[in-house]
Amino acid sequence: MIEVVDITKSYGPKRGVFNLSFSVEKGEVFGFLGPNGAGKTTTIRQLLGFIHPDKGEAFVDGLRVFEDAHVIQQDLGYIAGEIAFFDHMRGKEFLDFQARMRNLKDFSRRDELIERFEFNPRPLIRKMSKGMKQKLAIVAAFMHDPSIYILDEPTSGLDPLMQGRFVELIHNEKKRGKTILMSSHNFGEVERTCDRALIIKHGEKMALENVKALKEKQRRIYLVSLENDKDIQKLETDGLEIVAQRDNDLEISVSGDINGFLDKLAQCRVKSLDVKHQSLEEIFMDYYREEGEKHE
Amino acid sequence: MNKALFFMNLKSRYKIWIVFAVIMAFYKLTIITMYDPDDIAAIDELMRMFPDELLQAISFVIFDATLTGFIGGYYYGFIIILFPMIFTIILSFGLVGKYVDDGSMAYLLATPHKRKRIITTQAVFLLAAIFTLLSFNALFGIIVMSAMFPGELDIGKYLLLNLGAFILFFAVSGITFFFSSAFSESRQSLGFAIAVPVGFFVLDMLAGVGDTFEFLRFFTIFTLYDNAKLFPLENIVRLHYLILVMIGTLFYLAGIVVFSKKSLTL
Numbered sequence: 057m058i059e060v061v062d063i064t065k066s067y068g069p070k071r072g073v074f075n076l077s078f079s080v081e082k083g084e085v086f087g088f089l090g091p092n093g094a095g096k097t098t099t100i101r102q103l104l105g106f107i108h109p110d111k112g113e114a115f116v117d118g119l120r121v122f123e124d125a126h127v128i129q130q131d132l133g134y135i136a137g138e139i140a141f142f143d144h145m146r147g148k149e150f151l152d153f154q155a156r157m158r159n160l161k162d163f164s165r166r167d168e169l170i171e172r173f174e175f176n177p178r179p180l181i182r183k184m185s186k187g188m189k190q191k192l193a194i195v196a197a198f199m200h201d202p203s204i205y206i207l208d209e210p211t212s213g214l215d216p217l218m219q220g221r222f223v224e225l226i227h228n229e230k231k232r233g234k235t236i237l238m239s240s241h242n243f244g245e246v247e248r249t250c251d252r253a254l255i256i257k258h259g260e261k262m263a264l265e266n267v268k269a270l271k272e273k274q275r276r277i278y279l280v281s282l283e284n285d286k287d288i289q290k291l292e293t294d295g296l297e298i299v300a301q302r303d304n305d306l307e308i309s310v311s312g313d314i315n316g317f318l319d320k321l322a323q324c325r326v327k328s329l330d331v332k333h334q335s336l337e338e339i340f341m342d343y344y345r346e347e348g349e350k351h352e
Numbered sequence: 353m354n355k356a357l358f359f360m361n362l363k364s365r366y367k368i369w370i371v372f373a374v375i376m377a378f379y380k381l382t383i384i385t386m387y388d389p390d391d392i393a394a395i396d397e398l399m400r401m402f403p404d405e406l407l408q409a410i411s412f413v414i415f416d417a418t419l420t421g422f423i424g425g426y427y428y429g430f431i432i433i434l435f436p437m438i439f440t441i442i443l444s445f446g447l448v449g450k451y452v453d454d455g456s457m458a459y460l461l462a463t464p465h466k467r468k469r470i471i472t473t474q475a476v477f478l479l480a481a482i483f484t485l486l487s488f489n490a491l492f493g494i495i496v497m498s499a500m501f502p503g504e505l506d507i508g509k510y511l512l513l514n515l516g517a518f519i520l521f522f523a524v525s526g527i528t529f530f531f532s533s534a535f536s537e538s539r540q541s542l543g544f545a546i547a548v549p550v551g552f553f554v555l556d557m558l559a560g561v562g563d564t565f566e567f568l569r570f571f572t573i574f575t576l577y578d579n580a581k582l583f584p585l586e587n588i589v590r591l592h593y594l595i596l597v598m599i600g601t602l603f604y605l606a607g608i609v610v611f612s613k614k615s616l617t618l
Contacts, residue, residue, distance in 0.1 A: 127464070129462060130464040132462075134458075142360075157354070157460075158464060
C-alpha cells in the first residue's frame with residue numbers, strides 16, 4: 057500500500073534520511089520509531105509529496121507521491137508532526153473548511169470522533185491548548201473515513217486517557233481493514249498498536265521487526281527496594297542480573313519472561329517495586345546489544 | 353480555481369479590504385473637497401509652503417486646472433501608489449508565504465487538489481481583491497465628483513487613470529506574489545515582497561526630485577505609471593501599460609510554476 061524505495065534526502069551529515077526502503081502492506085498498522093531528529097518527519101513529508109527526495113522514489117497505492125498527490129489525497133488521512141492551523145478560525149469552521157475542500161457531505165464520522173475525544177470544536181484555534189489542537193488534527197484526519205492513514209506523532213500533547221482512546225480508534229480502524237503508518241518516539245504506543253515497526257536513527261534503517269518479537273526481546277530494568285541485605289545475596293546467587301546497587305536499592309535487569317524474576321522476588325521482603333523508565337534509545341541499545349551477543 | 357478556498361480567503365480577508373477601501377475613500381473625499389474651480393491658484397499657493405523637491409518626489413503636482421487634472425495629480429500621484437502597495441504586500445504574503453512559513457499550507461495541500469489549483473486560486477483571489485479595491489475607489493470618486501462638481505469630470509481620462517493604477521498593481525502584485533510563493537521562510541518571502549516594491553517606490557521618488565537622480569527612473573516599474581503623459585494623452589502610455597501587463601503575467605506564472613514544483617517543508 058505504501059512503498060518507499062531507496063530514498064535519500066540529506067540535510068547534512070546524519071540529518072535527513074539515507075537509502076531508506078520499506079513497505080507497508082494493506083491492512084497493516086506500521087510503526088515508525090526513532091528518537092527526535094531521526095528522519096521520521098522527513099520521510100513522511102516525502103510520502104505526502106511535500107518535498108522531493110534527492111534520490112529514490114515512493115508510492116502510495118501504486119501512485120507516485122509527488123505527481124499524483126491529489127489523487128492519493130482522496131483516500132488519505134494525515135496528521136502532521138508540527139501541526140499548524142489557520143489560527144483565525146474556530147475549530148468548527150476549520151473542520152467545515154476541510155470538509156468543503158474534500159467535498160464531504162456525511163458528517164456522522166466527524167461527530168462520532170468529536171464525541172470519542174470529548175472535543176469542543178467551538179473555541180478559536182489560537183486559544184486552544186496543545187491537546188485540543190491535537191484532537192482537532194485527529195478529527196480532521198479521520199472524519200472523511202479514508203483507507204490509508206499517515207500519522208506523524210499522532211498522540212503528542214494528549215493526556216494518557218485520550219492516548220488510550222486513540223489506541224482504541226487505531227484498533228477499530230485496523231479491524232475495518234485500514235492501512236496505517238504511524239510515527240512515534242514512544243515505544244509503548246507502538247507496542248500497543250502496531251504489527252511491525254521500523255526503527256530508524258540518524259536517517260538510517262536500524263531494524264524492521266515484528267512488534268511481538270521486539271517486545272519479547274525487550275529488557276526491562278526493575279527498581280527493587282529490599283528490607284534486609286541478606287536477600288540481596290540470595291537474589292545474586294539465584295542468577296538475577298543486578299546492574300546497579302545502592303544500599304538496599306537494586307536495579308535488576310530482566311529480559312523477556314518475567315515470571316522467573318517474580319518467583320524469586322516473592323521469597324524476599326520487598327519494600328517497593330517499580331519499573332525504570334527507559335528512553336527509546338536505551339530500549340534500542342539493549343535490543344542491539346542482545347542481537348550482537350547472539351551473533352558472537 | 354477552488355471555490356472552498358476562495359471563500360475561506362474571502363471570509364478571513366474582507367476586513368482588511370474594508371479598512372483600505374475606507375482609508376482610500378477618505379483621502380479621495382478630502383482631495384476632491386479641496387478642489388475649487390474658481391480658485392485653483394489658492395491651492396497652488398498652499399502647496400508652495402512645501403519644498404518643491406518634496407512635492408516632486410511624491411508627484412504632488414497638478415497637471416492642469418481641470419478637476420481631472422487636479423485629482424490626477426493630487427490623488428493619483430502618491431496615494432494611489434502608497435495604500436494599494438501596502439495592501440498588496442500584506443495580502444500576497446498572507447495568502448501564500450505565511451501559510452508556508454507557519455506550516456498551515458499542509459492543510460491546503462493535504463486535500464484532493466493539485467498544488468497548481470491551490471496556488472492559482474490564491475493568485476486569482478489576490479488579483480480580485482486588488483481589482484475590487486481599485487474599482488470601488490474609482491466608482492466612489494465618480495459618485496462624489498458628479499455630486500459636488502456635476503459635469504466637470506472627464507470620465508474617459510479618469511477611467512484611464514484608474515485602469516493604469518490597476519495595471520500597475522497587476523505588475524506589483526505579480527512580483528510580490530512571486531516572492532511569496534517562491535520562498536519558504538517568511539524572512540525571505542515577506543522580506544522580498546516588501547523590499548522590491550518599496551525599493552521601486554523609493555527609486556521612483558528619487559527620480560522625481562531632480563536631474564541628478566533622473567536616470568533612476570529606468571530602474572523602477574513605477575515610472576511606467578506616468579500620469580503626466582495622460583495630460584494630454586501620449587501614445588507611449590499604451591506601451592507602458594503593455595510592459596506592465598507583461599511583467600505581471602510573467603511573475604504570476606513564474607510564481608505558480610515554482611510553487612507547484614518546489615519542495616515545501618511543511
